[in-house]
Amino acid sequence: MVATQALDAGTRRPGRRETEGAAALAATMPRLVLEARRVSSLLAHGLHGRRRxxxxxxxxxxxxxxxxxxxxxxxxxxxxxxxxxxxxxxxxEAAHNIWFWIDRSASMGFSSDLAGASKVERALVLGLALADAFVDGGERVGLLGLTRARASRGIVEHMAQALVGDHAGLERDLPPEAQPARFDEVVLISDFLTPPERIAASLASLSAAGSRGHLMMIADPVEETFPFTGQAVLHDPEGGPSLDIGDAGAWGERYRTRIAAHRDRLREIARAQGWTLTLHRTDRPASEAALRLATLVIARGG
Incomplete structure (x- = not known):
């Protein structure tokens, strides 16, 4: 189970886990690219581009x-x-770009038997599919801190290559410091199992120049229901301490209360910056979340 405690990104150093994570991502990326193309094709009829x-x-x-x-x-x-x-x-060539950040930190690797995919795989499919659909609609797309925004037919492959080569990104649970331009759109895809005050500071920084944004929260169904019983130990995949919670059944109600409070706080943070927040469970189709977020971005762009 994923704990909500996260280490400060500045204290981490690339090591064996990061190398293994990058190798695993490189191995699975071709399959994820194909899945992203499939999801993008499902969006084609629902998007109306602004190319002119x-x-x-x-x-x-x-x-x-x-x-x-x-x-x-x-x-x-x-x-x-x-x-x-x-x-x-x-x-x-209006000054309008869509910037993506896709969380690839350790907590995103979680996947239960109830899920259709791990959180990181679903996040990558969603990000790549949306990028492809937006470019097809005439927009320019880039990765925050990694690439420039472009309207390239090969945007999916370009982003995939940049992500595979970004080993430092495996240690980042929030987007890198960046200053998107006024009227740019920012899409952050993560489980957001990070202290709310750090998320608030990140969104305030990204919004400083007038950009607008969207949070896509990825959750495994187990993280929603906590269906455990008996003795259990929680492990923090970010490298933090383990927690022996004893009777999981008795602890579950407290967990669900805390996770609900965490999400309520995230909604407040997003609302304060004029951002949107969408929850997507990995036992639901990726196309469902992609269409929802694409609709929000298009509505914002007017």
């Missing part, structure tokens, strides 16, 4: 030349292929 012509650097499409336009807008190389004149249009 305008001033910018990224090529969007060719369109027929319209009488009255300036001749300098004609793309003569494309026009030479047939009997029509064509104009090269570029995407609208």
């Amino acid at each position: 012509a305008g001033p910018g650097e990224s090529f969007w499409q060719f369109r027929p030349f319209v009488t009255g336009e300036a001749a300098v807008r004609v793309d003569w190389r494309r026009s030479a292929r047939d009997d029509r004149l064509y104009v090269r249009e570029r995407e609208w």
Whole structure:
């Protein structure tokens, strides 16, 4: 079982566990990429992108030349292929990006017999699927502290490669320090089993320049119900102490009360910054959570 106590990230040092974690991630990433593509395809009909012509650097499409336009807008190389004149249009380069952070710390590796996947695998599938869907809708996507935002057709592979190479990220239970621009969207995917005051400080920092955000809380069904009986010992996967709780059945009610209070506090923190909070259980389909979060991001973007 996962304990809510977490070590300060600054006291950790990469070691054998981090190396093993990176190797395991590299081995499973191809399968997760395929699953993310499948989930992304399910979102395609529900998303309406904001891609449109305008001033910018990224090529969007060719369109027929319209009488009255300036001749300098004609793309003569494309026009030479047939009997029509064509104009090269570029995407609208508004200052709007969508930034992702996907928690890969030790607590995210938990998976019970009731779950469809471990929390980290589900978080990665959700993050990659949403990134693919947003890029397909005309948005630019990046990883906080790892990559620049881009509207690349290969965004899933690009993000997967960056995550596999980010060994330091295995020791981070909150996003790296970053300053997203005003009107940018930030998506944090984690179990958020971190002291609320640290989460509040992180969100305040990310929101300082006017960005908006969304918390996607990943939970194993066992973490919701605590269906244990008899003698039990809880182990903190982040490296903290173990706790002998004695009779798990008697302790369960107190646990459920505390986890509910923790989530209520997270909702307050998110609301104070104008962020949203969505809970996703790993025994539910990934597409369900992806559609919910995509809808929230689109609604925010207007």
